[in-house]
Amino acid sequence: MSDQHAKNRNSASSHAAEAPAPAAGLVAAIRGASAEIRLTRLTALRSDFPEAAAREGGVELLLEESGAADLRRMAGEGGEAYYFSADSMTEAYALHLFRIEEKDPVRLVADTVRDDSRIYPRPTDVRVFADPPFSLPAREVAEVVARMEMRPDTADIKSGRASNGALYLYSDRFLEAAHAESLIEWIEVGQKENP
Amino acid sequence: MAATYGYTGKILRVNLTTGKISTDDTLKYKDFIGGEGMAMKIMWDEVAPGVTPYAPENKIVFGTGPLCGTGVPCSGRTNITSLLPSSPFHGVSSSHMGGYFATELKYSGWDMIVVEGKAANPVWLRIEDDKVKIEDARWMWGKGIFDTQAMVASFMGKEAQVAAIGQAGENLVNLSVIRTGSSHSAGGHGGVMGSKNLKAIGVKGTGSVKIAGDRKAWAELDKLMMSVIGANNQMVVPSSPQPWAEFNDKSSRWTGRKGLYWGAANPPVETGECDPHDMQSVGLRTMKAVFDFGPQAEKYTVRMGGCSHCPIRCHSQLKVPQLSKYGMDEYVSNTCMGWFSPRGVMFKGIKAFDGNSEADAAVVGPAIGAKLADDYGVWCNYGQIGRDLQYAYETGLLKKVLPADEYASIPWEKLEKGDATFLIDFYERVAFKKGEFSHIADGTYWLAERWKFGDDFWNGKVYKVWSRQGFPVHHSNEAGGQVGALISCFSNRDAQNHSHMNFIGSKLPIALQKEIAGEIFGSPDALDAPSDYKPMNEYKARFVKWSLGRSMLHNSLTVCNWMWPMSVSPLKERKYRGDTGLEAKFYSLATGIQLSEKELDEAAARCFTLFRAITQRQMGQKDLRVAHDQTTEWVTHAEKGKDGKEIPQFTKGTIAMEEKDMELGRTLVYREFGWDEKTGAPTRACLEKYGMADVAQDLASRGLLPV
Numbered sequence A: 001m002s003d004q005h006a007k008n009r010n011s012a013s014s015h016a017a018e019a020p021a022p023a024a025g026l027v028a029a030i031r032g033a034s035a036e037i038r039l040t041r042l043t044a045l046r047s048d049f050p051e052a053a054a055r056e057g058g059v060e061l062l063l064e065e066s067g068a069a070d071l072r073r074m075a076g077e078g079g080e081a082y083y084f085s086a087d088s089m090t091e092a093y094a095l096h097l098f099r100i101e102e103k104d105p106v107r108l109v110a111d112t113v114r115d116d117s118r119i120y121p122r123p124t125d126v127r128v129f130a131d132p133p134f135s136l137p138a139r140e141v142a143e144v145v146a147r148m149e150m151r152p153d154t155a156d157i158k159s160g161r162a163s164n165g166a167l168y169l170y171s172d173r174f175l176e177a178a179h180a181e182s183l184i185e186w187i188e189v190g191q192k193e194n195p
Numbered sequence B: 001m002a003a004t005y006g007y008t009g010k011i012l013r014v015n016l017t018t019g020k021i022s023t024d025d026t027l028k029y030k031d032f033i034g035g036e037g038m039a040m041k042i043m044w045d046e047v048a049p050g051v052t053p054y055a056p057e058n059k060i061v062f063g064t065g066p067l068c069g070t071g072v073p074c075s076g077r078t079n080i081t082s083l084l085p086s087s088p089f090h091g092v093s094s095s096h097m098g099g100y101f102a103t104e105l106k107y108s109g110w111d112m113i114v115v116e117g118k119a120a121n122p123v124w125l126r127i128e129d130d131k132v133k134i135e136d137a138r139w140m141w142g143k144g145i146f147d148t149q150a151m152v153a154s155f156m157g158k159e160a161q162v163a164a165i166g167q168a169g170e171n172l173v174n175l176s177v178i179r180t181g182s183s184h185s186a187g188g189h190g191g192v193m194g195s196k197n198l199k200a201i202g203v204k205g206t207g208s209v210k211i212a213g214d215r216k217a218w219a220e221l222d223k224l225m226m227s228v229i230g231a232n233n234q235m236v237v238p239s240s241p242q243p244w245a246e247f248n249d250k251s252s253r254w255t256g257r258k259g260l261y262w263g264a265a266n267p268p269v270e271t272g273e274c275d276p277h278d279m280q281s282v283g284l285r286t287m288k289a290v291f292d293f294g295p296q297a298e299k300y301t302v303r304m305g306g307c308s309h310c311p312i313r314c315h316s317q318l319k320v321p322q323l324s325k326y327g328m329d330e331y332v333s334n335t336c337m338g339w340f341s342p343r344g345v346m347f348k349g350i351k352a353f354d355g356n357s358e359a360d361a362a363v364v365g366p367a368i369g370a371k372l373a374d375d376y377g378v379w380c381n382y383g384q385i386g387r388d389l390q391y392a393y394e395t396g397l398l399k400k401v402l403p404a405d406e407y408a409s410i411p412w413e414k415l416e417k418g419d420a421t422f423l424i425d426f427y428e429r430v431a432f433k434k435g436e437f438s439h440i441a442d443g444t445y446w447l448a449e450r451w452k453f454g455d456d457f458w459n460g461k462v463y464k465v466w467s468r469q470g471f472p473v474h475h476s477n478e479a480g481g482q483v484g485a486l487i488s489c490f491s492n493r494d495a496q497n498h499s500h501m502n503f504i505g506s507k508l509p510i511a512l513q514k515e516i517a518g519e520i521f522g523s524p525d526a527l528d529a530p531s532d533y534k535p536m537n538e539y540k541a542r543f544v545k546w547s548l549g550r551s552m553l554h555n556s557l558t559v560c561n562w563m564w565p566m567s568v569s570p571l572k573e574r575k576y577r578g579d580t581g582l583e584a585k586f587y588s589l590a591t592g593i594q595l596s597e598k599e600l601d602e603a604a605a606r607c608f609t610l611f612r613a614i615t616q617r618q619m620g621q622k623d624l625r626v627a628h629d630q631t632t633e634w635v636t637h638a639e640k641g642k643d644g645k646e647i648p649q650f651t652k653g654t655i656a657m658e659e660k661d662m663e664l665g666r667t668l669v670y671r672e673f674g675w676d677e678k679t680g681a682p683t684r685a686c687l688e689k690y691g692m693a694d695v696a697q698d699l700a701s702r703g704l705l706p707v
């Protein structure tokens, strides 16, 4: 397994020499799931590959030593971990899937908003959470926004509305309020009037 | 004639007064590249200052360039140059249309058509390879563009490509278009064709465009091109998270994704993921219908259409059955402003009407407007016509300037209710010049003079007028800080410049964009993050010159400035870098004339400087900084935040420019071009450097050349 940056899945394969026998099944399972754009849970690997799980160091060590340079691991809550092949999806996309798998919609929204505010930087249209890959029901999105206002760990997430009423979120760790307000109006209204 | 490559080598000249049809040599103009550049040279040489747009002495030039017809991606564009009726000084300007007209013209053996004079009766021009005839158009006159195209096709066959005017052009409505295909409109010069009694041009060619270079090298270049091309407006990031993508941006035109369909196709076509390595899905990336209308447009979309040799296809072709209720064909096509400008006329919003839910009305309403504007051939002055109407209506001015019975005859209640059938009445009055109201399409400058618009109109941010010349903001400070703002200062109409936006709007993270800006312009400071602008610097001035030049270059080659230049790429393995040398590489291979990127940029700067000289000669002004390059006041006034307090310029959260800084910007851009730093007028040294000593001499003889 490698920490190098994900190569695109259509670019030359980054598979190392085929994984040694005990790890081969695990690697194939992860790659297969990734090809279908799914993450593979550590707990699922343990139950699907009981012999591997029973070895010293278990599934994790086997994968660690598999030499499969395309595989990536993400640590979740409560000891869970997720694997994917960077030949099939980018780390950015895997991160979305990871947040969905973790089933904490408040964190999913907050962390996605933080990433947008930090990376681009831009405020986030709440409607994106109703679309794939998030696909949260619209009512749930509204609830999440309401809950975020109460949670101290999401105190940095602020909301703003464009003149047409559209709701956007941003993190004030990365975007100042005035800047965010201006961007919201530009993205939602100005840009569309100036195609 | 010696073999020519890229160019066909021939310019068609048609004098409608005398009926004379003649041939000119393209290559004598080759220093001006093609299309717009060559047209500027013809306008300088042949149209004297003081000629008005509708006078027989005015010329209208339909131009292609050396890349048109070669298969270079997005090279199916026609550039049209003439005097602009809506401009206060009838400034020379260009309009552009896509479709298949330009390539057909090349295949018929012509690079350009120069039309002059005025026919005694309505005529149309029939071009079949080297057979050119002026035909009687009396039966076409009075018809809309759709019928006109069908009539021309009935004579020439359905392969013929037709550019035509509608009733608006015939009636010399200043805001009128020339259109080809079902939705490709060049705004501004329809009336010029009308003034010449020229209803249409039909063209059919059986030839080809020859390429000088090696085929393998061409194929390699094409491959490189396809590795950097993105979606429409060169947006290289998808609008939703995709397994292949590192980045995404909801406001991207790269809307293709799994589960999104051309819903009215039979069977429906899924756009799919559109991985950028898959060349077969390039045309599925830009599902423009949902971008322009929202998700409700999916079910109306038959497919995406566009211009010849364009893999992007940015025109939505819709099937809107509700249109038949109004006696219109249910198939309708358009893009961007074509949909937005009817929405702008409906400035109170489009609501549920005639049994359409609000969501459906959002598609049906603009579709009605687009159909009418496209048939009558009405232009919108880049959406400004709606804001002009809004001002006149909301201030009560309309009630004062219109006779009471005329005012009462306009179905204002429909406008108020958001019933888009208001547009049927609106476009008819405009196209047929019915009543005082029709002056709404004189163009903002002439309209404001006639109806006495106040300073509140010119200086109010809400009306978006960029210049006292009467053209609106178009990718200016709101998107590009000083770069966008300065680009808009050099036009005689809305800037129509996307060179900067196809980079600034790529949707890549700003840090990455700044790195790329550093590589192209010498410093990351050439680019600021949106709404986080910093004071002017020389790198921004370089960016401005580059953008102005590239737009001129694209309209000369002719390639689509809604895609080119290729500053960025969707591929991570390219580090998202594009290739700004692609135009020169294609030009050299196509024509056999070897020009580096820098040399081609210099040729474009020559053309732009000539455009500047024509503008100066037309205005008769020594000081273009004062007479031409200024903006309306809102552009440089501090904005107020939500708390009502002014946000100082150059702090986060404002797009406002600052007067002194803009003046510095003008100076720096003049310096980049080698123009006079005080007045912005081309100097003798600059003109001579570009081989235009004759232009310097002419300006000097009029007392316009800076000392």
Ligand code: SF4
Residues within 6 Å of the ligand: B074, B075, B076, B098, B099, B232, B233, B305, B306, B307, B310, B311, B312, B313, B314, B315, B560, B561, B562, B563
């Ligand atoms: S991007 Fe659109 S306007 Fe440009 S060439 Fe392609 S279809 Fe035509």
